Amino acid sequence: MKPFVFLFLVSSLNAAEPLDTFIEKERPSLIQLYEHLHAHPELSLHEEKTSVRMAEEIRKVGFEVTEKVGGFGVVGVLKNGPGKTVLVRTDLDGLPVREIGSVPYVSKTTTKDDAGNDVSVMHACGHDMHMTCWLGAARALAASKDQWQGTLVFIAQPAEERGLGALAMVGDGLYQRFPKPDVCLALHCDSSLAVGTFGFTSGPATASTDTVEIMVKGIGGHGAMPNLTKDPIVLASQIVLALQTIDSRELHPVEPVVITVGKFIGGTKSNIIPDKVELGLTVRTTSTETRTQVLEAIKRICRGLGIAAGLPENLLPEIAITGPGTPSVYNDPALTARVTQVWAEAFGKTSVIERKPTMAGEDFSRYTMTPDKIPVFLAWLGTVAPEKMERAKASGEILPSLHSPFYRPEPAPSITFGVKAMTLAVLYELNHK
Known part of the structure; x- marks a missing residue:
């Protein structure tokens, strides 16, 4: 990677506004969106209102939007001349977990599951944060069209928690009805990493x-x-x-x-x-x-x-x-190396942490399991306040894990780092030949 190209991308979102300034300006509305999504989760295969909101938000910034792809999937396309095509995925669904907490936006949602049982619903895996960072990156990239050429495909996927959504979207013609990507990118919250850090695994990454x-x-x-x-x-x-x-x-x-x-x-x-x-x-x-x-x-x-x-x-x-x-996610080594190098230069080498594969599952794997074998990269976004991690380390406290009724990302800093990281990754891929 050429350093001057990277510095150019970091220092200028467009001719007048640096990326950090843009994110700071957008952060209040993104936090408001995050809190709304957190308070109103929907179960897998029932993400009707969430998908409508995501479609509305991404349409506002200039994407051509198609709804109900593979169920409640959303596909947004933004073309900006010839060049590479980059797909960015977020997931929409919550979990049947009753949230325990005192924040104003705590989820009080209850519904019937597919078996007819009364259940509480919570974004206990951070999909609300995924959606917020996804939208923030879409806004930043739409505002910086003078900095890149190519095509963006931003997809909001249903039913990740049940391992059904990616298969449904691919089966509904994702790669035939819309521009076929050269690479696919996604972020996933991590409950064991501090805000400002990113975890990655090259090669087999999930089970x-x-x-x-x-x-x-x-x-x-x-x-x-x-x-x-x-x-x-x-x-x-x-x-x-x-x-x-x-x-x-x-x-x-x-x-x-x-x-x-x-x-x-x-x-x-x-x-x-x-x-x-x-x-x-x-x-x-x-x-x-x-x-x-x-x-x-x-x-x-x-x-x-x-x-x-x-x-x-x-x-x-x-x-x-x-x-x-859900098959194992295989992070393409070359794509992984490019993106993590971008992040190391933007956030510092110690902020990018190589980690062992996790035994968690992720149906993001489906996007590479076609005859085209499109390279994918799924990274882990740190969401825990550093001071909270230090206190836990000192006291031996075990922090809430993903799927815990107590898990909540730190909203403002997680959004800031997530939006910036995804924006930089996409910008580099679009400009990398």
């Missing part, structure tokens, strides 16, 4: 995810007469423990895998042995081979323990892999 549902069957009866039953609670408990041996005894010791049983439902009364137990698993792996091996091992263990418990064939555990899952 592939699968949801596995296991129906453990049995023969119910009186709790005082277990000899006349086949107890599915005991069998399900044995399965939960046995599944952990897949990682410890069947895989290479340094191969990353997570098998978490997050749902265990069975029984109605203490003295009744039920006739079924429901188990729900999330399975995280980083390679296709390991994924196949783990899923097959789960099936084998469940069947084997069912036979050992004396169950007939028609009562052996039933295993179902639900949904398409």
Whole structure:
């Protein structure tokens, strides 16, 4: 990268206004937007009002907007002469979490989930911050058209939390109906990094995810007469423990895998042995081979323990892999190196932190999994006040993680750094030949 080009991009958003000054001017309205989004989250596949707001906001700054792409997806296109095409993604959906906090914009939203249950909703994964930084970058880039040539494709994606939105948008012709990008970029909040820092991983960056549902069957009866039953609670408990041996005894010791049983439902009364137990698993792996091996091992263990418990064939555990899952995000090494170099020069080398892959899932991976193999880069945005991190480090306190009812980014500084980082990354990619 040529230093003088970088300095030019940093020092001047347009002929009259530096980028930092532009962001400072826009920050009050962006904070207001963030607080509105935080207070009014919507569940996956139900992001109707959020998508309308994002479409309205990006249309105001000159993007040609198409709504309802792959559900409630939004696509904004801004053309500015010949050149590269850069796609920037944000996600729209919240989580069924009841927020705990005292800030004025705390979410009090409740709704029905797809099963008809009453649930609270919260942006516990920071998608409200993602949307705000996305819009801020769109505003900055639209205001600096004399600094770049090419095409911007800004997309707001539904259902990231369920791993469905990216697949739906690609399936609805994202790369056929709109300009095909040369690169794709995204930011994701991080609850363990200080504001002003950015985490990155070159190559495999997140895990592939699968949801596995296991129906453990049995023969119910009186709790005082277990000899006349086949107890599915005991069998399900044995399965939960046995599944952990897949990682410890069947895989290479340094191969990353997570098998978490997050749902265990069975029984109605203490003295009744039920006739079924429901188990729900999330399975995280980083390679296709390991994924196949783990899923097959789960099936084998469940069947084997069912036979050992004396169950007939028609009562052996039933295993179902639900949904398409999310493949591992692979950050293109060359793209990663370019963007992190831009950030290192803008924010300082210590602000850009290389980190190990996470076992979290992200369907941003779908945008590179087409025949074109378009390079993607997903980075982690620090959102915790530095002084809060120092206090936690000194006291041993564990800070709220993503998906926690207590997690909230520090709005003003997170927005400032997120908007600037994404704007600089896009500007460099558009001007990089």
